[in-house]
Amino acid sequence: MSETTLAPTAETVAAGAGEASIYSKSNPYSATVLVNELLTGPQSEKETIHVEMELAEGMTYIPGDALGVIPTYRKEAVDEVLKALGFDGSEKVIEPVKGTPGNEITVREALTSKLGIGKLARGAVNQYAKLAGENVPAGLQALLGAENKAAAEDYVWGREFVDLATDFPGIVKDPQDLFGILQRLMPRMYSIASSQAAHPGQVHLTVRVVLYDAHGKKRQGVCSGMLGERAKVGDKLQVFLDENDNFRLPEDSNTPIIMIGPGTGIAPFRAFLEERQVRGAKGDNWLVFGDQRAASDYLYKDQFEGMQKSGFLTKLQTAFSRDQANKIYVQDRLREASDELFQWLERGAHFYVCGDASRMAKDVEQVLLESIAKGIKGTPEEAAAYLKTMKAQKRYQRDVY
Template sequence: MLPEHAPFSPEQRSAAASLLQGLTPGQRLWLAGYLSAESGSETAAATPSASPLLVLYGTESGNAEALADLTAKQAKKRGFKPSVKNMADLSPADLAKAGKLLVIVSTWGDGDPPESATGFYNGLMQEKVDLSGVSFSVCALGDTSYEQFCKTGKDIDARLEALGAKRTTPRKDCDVDYDEDHAAWLDEALSSFGPAVAAPAAPAVAIPVAGEAFGKKNPFPSEMLEKVLLNGEGSQKETWHYELSLEGSGMSYLPGDALAVVPLNAPDMVEGVLKAAKLKGTEKVSLKGGDEKVLADALREDFEITVLSKAVLKKLQAVAKSERLEGLLADDAKDQLKDYLWGRWVADALAEFAPKGVSADELVGILRKLPPRLYSIASSPLAHPDEVHLTVASVRYEAHGLQRKGVASTFLADLVETGQQVRVYTHVNKNFRLPDSDDTPIIMVGPGTGIAPFRAFVEHRAETGAKGDSWLIFGDQRYTYDFLYQLEWQDHLSNGALNRLDVAFSRDQPEKVYVQDKMRENAAELFAWLEKGAHFYVCGDASRMAHDVNEALIGIIEAEGKRSREEAEAYVEGLRKSKRYQRDVY
C-alpha cells in the first residue's frame, strides 16, 4: 500500500499498490519514465517562454542518438525547450535559426563521420553559412585506439566557430567509456547558456523499484545455450554460432540490433602484462569509484590490456621517460608510430619502454576501461523467443613472432562453455532496419560474418509471412568449408522467405570472386529491383568490402540507368536519405 500522505484517495492508493505488485522491475521503470515524461510535457506546455535549444546528433551505432535524447531530457528539466534532430535530416543552413546549439557526434573508423551524417558534414565543411547568432558546444565521441580520435567532432567544432558561431564551453572528447564525460560536459554547457525559464517542480511520485533493470549499466548474466562451429574441417577460418538466453532479462530487440558482450581477458593475456610490468598480481589497486581490487582480477575484468594506442603510449611515457618512446610520439614520427602500433600489445610496450617495470597503480593509470564488444544479432525474436544468436569469427593471428587473439571473440570461443554465463545487453540500431512494409523487396549483401543480421531479417520475414521479395548475396572463401547456414538458406528458398541467393566463394577458382562481382553479374536485375523500390543492405568489413560494394552499386546505376557518374552518385545519396540504403559495417 502507498503511504497515507500520498496525494490519492484510499481507493486510488489500493488500486496503485495492486498494480505495482504485479509489475516486473523493468515495467516499473518504464512506468516511472512515462509518468516523468507526461509531467514534463505538461510543464513544457505551461512554460511557452522556455528558451529553445537544438540538440543535433550524428550517429553510427546509436550511442550519440541515445546521448542526444538524454541531453534533451536533462535540458527540459533545466527549463529549456529542446528539440532533437539527426544530422541526416538537416542542412547546415538550418543551423542559422538554432540560437542555442548542442552537438553530439561520433567518429567512425579512422576519422570518418557517421554514414548518415556524411551529407551534412560535407555541406558544413564547404558551404558559407552565417552562424553569428548561434551559441554552441560540442560533445565528440570516439575511440582512443584510433589515430583520428574524435576527428569528426573536432572538425565540426572548428567549422562552427569559423562560420561565426560562439563557443560557450570547450569541446569534450569522449572515449568509449563516455557517460561521466558527457554528464560533466552537459552540465557545463547548459549552465553556459545562461538562465532558462525554470519549470515549476512536479510533485514527487515515489514509485518503488525492486532492483535495477538490465541494460548497459547492469548487463544481464546470460546462459550460453549452444555453440556450434560453422566452418568445416579444412577451413582457414573459425566462425562460431552462439545461442544465448534472454529469459528473465526483460530485454528485447529487433532484427538489425546488436548485442553487447562484456568479455573477460584471458589468463595468458593477464599473465603477459604482469610479467612485462614486473608485478605479481596480488597487489591491491583502486578502481574508478573508489573500489579496491586485487590487480590480477582487475586486469582480467576491468581493463583493456591488449589494444595499444597513442593515448596509452603517452600515459606510459609519463611513467617510463623513454627516449625511444619520446621519439615515436613526436609529431614528425606518425608513420613510424603507425608501424610500431600494428600487431603489438600493451605488454610489448611495457617490456620495451619500461624494462624495469612499473608499479600497480602506474599500470592501471595507463590502461583504459575494458569496453564491451558489439555484435550484429543473427536471430529474430519471433523465431527464437527469449534467445539471441550471434555469428562471430574468432580473431587469431601472428605478429612479431607471437600468437595474438581477439579479446571478446576468443573469450566466447575458448572460455565460455554451454551452461556458463556471459554478461550482455541489447543495443538498438535504428539505422539498420527492415522496411516498414512487408511488401517491400530487399537486397542483402553480407560476406563472412556480415551474414548475421540477414539471418535475422529472413527469419523475421518468414515468421511474419512477408510478401516482399528477398535477395541475398553472400560471400566467403570456400563453398565446401565456409558456406555459413547453408541448410537454413536452402530451407528459406523452399518456403519462399528467400527468393534469390547468389554466392561468391573467392578461393574456389584461380581468379577471386567477391560479392561485388556477383552484383555486377546481375546488374540488370539488381537495378530493376531498386527501381521497384527495393531496400539495399550491406553488412561486414568497412575497410574494403563496403567501399567496393558501394562503387559497384554506383557503377550499376550508371550503366543500367544510363546516368552520368554524378547522377548515379546522386541516386545512391537519395537511397541513403530515404533509408533505402543502409549499412552495418565494422
C-alpha cells in the same frame, strides 16, 4: 511469445525495439550460453562460430539490433602482464568510478576486466614513457614525439601492452599507474543473427574469432577469443542489447529486400530472413553471401538453401573468392545481376550492406551506382542523386565495421 504477437502485420514487423528492460550497458545481463559451435570447416583459414544465449524476460530486440558483450582477458594473458610488471596480482588498486571514491580491486581484476591490455595504442606508449620521468630508455625515447610518429606506429602494430612492459621493464612501480596508461576495456558489439519471433527468449551471434600471429607470438582478440575459447555451454556472459534504428526491415512487409552480407556480415540478414519467414512476409528476398571457400566457409548453408528451395528466399547468390583462379567477390555477383538489381530498385526494394567497412562496402556501392546509371541511362551524377533519394527514403542502409 503468443500467436497473436506473431501476426504478420506491417506494424509489428517495424515495431521499435521492445519494452524497456532493467538491463543495460552499465547493468548487463548475465546470459547463459546455450550453444557454441563452429560454423567453418576444418579447411578454413578462419574460425567463425555461432553462439546462442538465453535472454531474461523483458529483454526484447528486433532484427538490425546488436548485442554488446563485455569481455574479459584469459588468465594466461593476465599472468604474462603481471610477470612483465613484476606484480603477483594481489596488489590493491582503486578503480576510478565517476562520482564515487572508486572501487578497491586487485591488480589481477583490473587487468582481467577493467583495462585494455590487448592492442597497444600510441597513447599508452607516451603515458608509459612519462612514468619513466628522466630515465626513459633510449629505445622508448625513439618512439616519442611528432618526429617519431611513424616509428611508434610501426612499433604498436600487432603488439600488446605485455610487449611494451617486456621491452622496457621496471617502469611501472605503482600498479595504480596502470589506470593512467591503459584505456578502459570496452564492450564489443555483435550484430544479432536471430529473430526473436523465431527464437523466443534467445539471442544468436555469428562471430569471427580474431586469431593472428605477430612478432613471433600467437595472439587473439579479447572478446571474440573469449567467445571462441572460453564461452562453454552453461557458462555466463555479460551482455546488453543495443538498438540500431538505422538498420531496419521495411515497414511494409511486401517490399522487396536485397541483402549483401559477406563473412560475419551475414548475421543481421539471418535475423531479417527468419523474421520475415516467421511472420509470413510476402516481399521478395535477395541474399548475396560471400567468403573464401564454399566447402569450409559457407555460413548457414543448409538454412539459406532450405529457404531458397521453399521459394521463400527469392534469389540467393554466393561468391567464394578462393574456389577458382580469379577472385570472385559479392560485388562481382551483384554486377552480373546488374539489370535485375535495377528492376528490384524500381520496384521499391530496400538495399542493405553489412560487414567489412574497409573495402567491400565501397565496392558494393560502386556496383550499385553503376547499375543505377545503366538502368536510368544517366550520368554518374544522376545515379548518385538516385542513391541519395534512396538514402533519404531509408532504402539504402549499411551496418559496416
